Amino acid sequence: MxxxxxxxxxxxxxxxxxxxxxxxxxxxxxxxxxxxxxxxxxxxxxxxxTKIVKISIDHHSIETHQLADALTRRFGLLECIVTPPLGATADPQADEVRARHAVGICAAAFLARRLQGATPPVVGLAWGRTIAAMVDEMPKLNRTDARFVSLMGSLSRTARTNPFEVVQKLAETCGGEAYILPAPFITDSEEDYQIIMAQSLVRQTLALAQKADFYIASFGDCSMNSFIHQHGLLRSEEIEDVISSGAVADMLGKFFNRDGKPVPSKLNYRTPGVSLDDMARHEIVLLAAGLAKADAAAALLRSGLINRLIVDGDLAKVLALGD
The missing domain is CATH 1.10.10.10 (Winged helix-like DNA-binding domain superfamily/Winged helix DNA-binding domain)
Incomplete structure (x- = not known):
């Protein structure tokens, strides 16, 4: 300088x-x-x-505490963080962007808090727009002993939500190390899946993911308008097939029905990444943003896999009302 x-x-x-x-x-x-x-x-x-100034707002209120308490009790969570409701407007896409930003701010504060422990942390990360929002809001930290590992395969094109991008950027922000899963989001066949999962670099990355202290996951809905279909990760016939099998949500490359159970779809055997058993053995922090994902969020919360939830206030209201 x-x-x-x-x-x-x-x-x-x-x-x-x-x-x-x-x-x-x-x-x-x-x-x-x-x-x-x-x-x-x-x-x-x-x-x-230039981030010399980072504005922090104490977002807790009676309303957000009540919503967090209701969701914690309903879904058996260890912790629930709710952002202040912003209210729906005539522009649902803009509402979703604002919701992701709000959840990203709270998720960054949560992760910064969890990284303050004495033990060298290992954090497993999914990818997605809400995960990217969290990484954008992360403060500079000095955790050179921190390791961040991607839990699932990559996007088919360059994007800010790509696991390479979010894991690498988070590691740079915190001074730690990034570990990327060298695999696509989905393989062409089950046979290709088996070949990729047998590769030594893939096995080494997943071995580290299995040692993670916790996973941070986002999720998507299963529809023709879903992120994974709109961005070409699944072909039309593939998304139609998984929908017909009962899927309403995908998380960490696996597809779930309304009851939170994995669907009987071959797609669940074509997505390299951590397994359902790995998910069940780890603490999962779910980031949830946007009213359009209400059904998918409710399904995943019924799965019993989610331990902590960070959710925007408008979506929290819908989830608290129940079916």
Missing amino acids: DHSTDQEQQLLVRLAWLYYVGGHSQEEISEQTGLSRFKILRLLSKARE
């Missing part, structure tokens, strides 16, 4: 401290520093963009 950059960094820190911690108005800061209010506003914005 050169001298001019270092001076600007110091100025950003000073302004952020005066404004956010000291509670000084922009006019008061202008008088103290001799800077114009316009320049102070611009520099405060830069402090947020």
